[in-house]
Amino acid sequence: xxxxNRHPTRGMRFTLVLLPFVILLAAYFLGSAVRLxxxxxxxxxxxxxQMLDALSRMAFSPDKRSGDYLFWMDTLVSLVRLLTxxxxxxxVGLCIGITAGVFxxxxxxxxxxxxxxxxxxxxxxxxxxxxxxxxxxxxKVMLIVIGITPMLxxxxxxxxxxxxxxxxxxxxxxxxxSWTLVLRVxxxxxxxxxxxxxxxxxxxxxxxxxxxxxxxxxxxxxYRIFLVRRYMAxxxxxxxxxxxxxxxxxxxxxxxxxxxxCFPWAExxxx
Amino acid sequence: xxxxxxxxxxxEYGSHVVLERLNLQVNAGEFCSMVGASGxxxxxxxxxxxxxxxxxxGTLLLDGKALPAEPDSSRGVVFQRYSVFPxxxxxxxxxxxxxxxxxxxxxRLFGARKREARERAVWMLxxxxxxxxxxxxxxxxxxxxxxRLAIAQAFIMQPRVLLLDEPFGALDPGIRKDMxxxxxxxxxxxxxxxxxxxxxxxxxxxxxxxxxxxDKVRIDPHEPNAYGARxxxxxxxxxxxxxEMTGTAPENVYALRS
Numbered sequence: 001x002x003x004x005n006r007h008p009t010r011g012m013r014f015t016l017v018l019l020p021f022v023i024l025l026a027a028y029f030l031g032s033a034v035r036l037x038x039x040x041x042x043x044x045x046x047x048x049x050q051m052l053d054a055l056s057r058m059a060f061s062p063d064k065r066s067g068d069y070l071f072w073m074d075t076l077v078s079l080v081r082l083l084t085x086x087x088x089x090x091x092v093g094l095c096i097g098i099t100a101g102v103f104x105x106x107x108x109x110x111x112x113x114x115x116x117x118x119x120x121x122x123x124x125x126x127x128x129x130x131x132x133x134x135x136x137x138x139x140k141v142m143l144i145v146i147g148i149t150p151m152l153x154x155x156x157x158x159x160x161x162x163x164x165x166x167x168x169x170x171x172x173x174x175x176x177x178s179w180t181l182v183l184r185v186x187x188x189x190x191x192x193x194x195x196x197x198x199x200x201x202x203x204x205x206x207x208x209x210x211x212x213x214x215x216x217x218x219x220x221x222x223y224r225i226f227l228v229r230r231y232m233a234x235x236x237x238x239x240x241x242x243x244x245x246x247x248x249x250x251x252x253x254x255x256x257x258x259x260x261x262c263f264p265w266a267e268x269x270x271x
Numbered sequence: 272x273x274x275x276x277x278x279x280x281x282x283e284y285g286s287h288v289v290l291e292r293l294n295l296q297v298n299a300g301e302f303c304s305m306v307g308a309s310g311x312x313x314x315x316x317x318x319x320x321x322x323x324x325x326x327x328x329g330t331l332l333l334d335g336k337a338l339p340a341e342p343d344s345s346r347g348v349v350f351q352r353y354s355v356f357p358x359x360x361x362x363x364x365x366x367x368x369x370x371x372x373x374x375x376x377x378x379r380l381f382g383a384r385k386r387e388a389r390e391r392a393v394w395m396l397x398x399x400x401x402x403x404x405x406x407x408x409x410x411x412x413x414x415x416x417x418x419r420l421a422i423a424q425a426f427i428m429q430p431r432v433l434l435l436d437e438p439f440g441a442l443d444p445g446i447r448k449d450m451x452x453x454x455x456x457x458x459x460x461x462x463x464x465x466x467x468x469x470x471x472x473x474x475x476x477x478x479x480x481x482x483x484x485x486d487k488v489r490i491d492p493h494e495p496n497a498y499g500a501r502x503x504x505x506x507x508x509x510x511x512x513x514x515e516m517t518g519t520a521p522e523n524v525y526a527l528r529s
Contacts, residue, residue, distance in 0.1 A: 164352075164353035166350045166352070166353035166354060167353055167356065169321065169323060169342050169348060170348060170350070170354055170355075170356075170421075170424070171356075171371070172341065172342035172343060173321075173342050173343065173344060173346060173347050173348050173425070173428070173430065174344065174367060174368040174371050174424065174428060175343070175344040175368065175371040175372035175428065176371045176378065177371075177375065179376075179378075180371055180374070180375065180376075180377070180378030181378075183377065183378045183379075184367060184370075184371075184378040184379065185356060185358075188358045189357070189358050192358070263358070264408065265357055265358050265359075265408040265409075265410060266357075266358070
């Protein structure tokens with residue numbers, strides 16, 4: 001039988017899903033055990049116990065100096081920055097995407113502009129953001145906004161242009177004006193796409209957030225990782241990275257569920 | 272003066288001539304079927320009537336006035352595909368036609384006016400046989416039901432002209448027959464002027480009161496795009512049906528044939 005025609009059964013599939021994770025974890029903890037055996041003070045590959053200790057220190061006991069629970073404070077600060085950035089980027093991206101996608105006059109100006117802007121590496125202009133917006137919250141949020149808005153706008157513009165012309169003509173024969181057509185025909189279809197685009201751009205958003213936090217910040221998940229790097233505290237860094245991954249994965253899952261609930265018609269119409 | 276007056280219309284894309292010297296008079300309430308080989312300008316002519324394109328030369332008059340240069344609610348349309356809104360349920364797909372003209376700001380009605388619009392939409396949907404599918408999304412409907420929905424959308428607007436672009440081209444023969452009956456019934460009730468492009472000759476002959484055949488009169492084998500198509504045959508059909516419809520003798524059908 002050709003390999004392209006071989007499908008895993010249910011149980012097999014489950015095993016195959018878990019297998020790479022199990023292998024990775026096993027390899028790590030094996031390496032960690034070997035190194036700790038040789039040197040119990042080893043910091044490079046901390047074992048489960050060291051990481052749990054570090055986590056309980058960060059998450060469940062107040063910081064000696066400030067009295068904050070650092071882990072939760074970092075999480076809160078980072079999430080606020082990330083979600084603010086994503087919200088602003090969604091709003092701006094949606095407006096630009098629809099305008100460029102639906103109105104040819106606007107597209108003539110906006111579409112090439114967005115193409116060029118999306119080519120600017122956002123991290124390269126991070127210093128500019130720090131100079132213009134200062135070193136506090138605004139510049140970090142702006143980095144996320146500047147990083148993902150052009151991509152979002154371009155994607156939504158393409159999506160708007162993929163709406164069959166027949167649909168737009170039909171709406172006009174039903175008496176729609178440009179405005180009501182956008183409101184009732186284009187916008188609902190693009191909101192569905194927005195959620196999908198956001199899922200794809202979450203990774204970039206986290207990247208920009210952590211970069212900005214690493215360079216100039218006083219709290220946040222990215223800040224903490226780069227701070228404790230000085231002490232080679234892998235026992236803190238690894239749980240933080242796992243936590244960030246978990247948060248990103250949960251956001252992805254949440255967006256997918258939201259899409260299913262809000263836009264059943266886009267999922268093959270199974271209402 | 273006829274209802275629709277087409278004077279010396281040409282349509283060219285660069286050096287590609289699609290339609291040349293098209294002249295046609297159509298009276299209110301006529302049902303024109305348009306047939307012809309692929310690429311001979313039937314759909315182009317429909318787009319001109321719809322206002323989706325402007326003719327290179329010539330004029331199209333509706334009731335003595337130039338046709339608006341963009342689609343509007345005076346002309347309804349049913350396409351072969353993509354005629355319905357995928358994100359709206361069946362009921363909203365029809366009700367939206369009543370909401371657009373009344374709600375200029377939000378495109379959406381509320382309260383009593385919304386209920387009224389929905390009641391009319393339900394009535395229309397029951398007429399086309401979709402009374403059981405009000406809460407479904409178009410993707411859940413079969414091809415035939417989607418076209419029924421598209422027809423309901425078009426008819427609820429009571430446009431003066433209805434344009435059909437191979438509306439039943441993708442349907443099974445059996446379902447097609449049902450759709451013909453539905454279309455004829457709605458047409459006889461509303462007395463709309465209908466233009467229908469079709470590839471199916473028997474459909475063209477059966478449905479219309481007038482058959483327009485598009486073909487190229489002149490062909491240059493070295494330059495196939497140098498000459499455009501014209502209406503080569505203009506055949507009155509089902510004269511009894513037309514006479515019943517308009518209540519007058521169908522002489523005017525022959526107006527063009529000289």
